[in-house]
């Protein structure tokens with residue numbers, strides 16, 4: 621399994637003081653040098669962490685793959701077509717939420733998502749849909765034209781160590797198997813940490829995990845280089 625590191629929280633810290641430090645682009649380079657195989661950045665409508673200039677700089681300097689997380693809006697589509705990241709991951713976005721709270725409703729918005737994806741794919745950008753691990757959403761994702769799904773591991777992460785863990789884990793496993801049967805590639809992420817990540821290795825064929833908060837949190841104590849190395853060792 622590959623490890624994508626989400627650097628949004630480095631930008632959150634930078635923005636807390638309005639200056640330039642810590643620089644998320646510099647952080648991305650350290651992540652790459654220590655085992656990250658892609659860098660994820662979420663350009664939110666309100667620009668609360670990653671800013672447009674960060675994306676431009678990331679695209680220029682990183683040597684691995686840039687994965688742009690974004691909402692299904694025409695503004696974001698234009699930005700993606702201009703920046704041309706390696707991949708985009710389409711996520712739902714609510715202004716008031718602290719972080720992405722649930723998966724994208726592909727079932728309810730299939731036509732809109734199909735139309736949205738087409739120019740991105742024509743520009744050579746891989747498209748991933750961040751969805752909850754349910755049969756309906758995987759079925760709809762398979763019809764959408766996206767090449768990837770990213771399974772929302774938030775419920776599994778919350779349930780980890782509780783009686784609900786097994787059920788939430790099975791949902792991820794079943795959704796992965798179903799997605800593979802349609803020829804979709806499968807990534808996963810949200811809420812994964814140094815304790816709960818090991819079970820992702822028990823699911824055959826997950827391509828990449830996207831992890832942010834736990835790595836940046838651990839970096840406060842051990843440094844971002846070591847924090848990424850430790851997670852990369854758990855993921856591989």
Ligand code: PXP
Pocket residue numbers: 626628662689709711719720750770808809810811812830831832833834
């Ligand atoms: N994947 C997606 C689609 C996300 O929205 C997020 C959170 O920004 C992550 C992965 C990473 O989640 P976390 O920061 O909890 O590791």
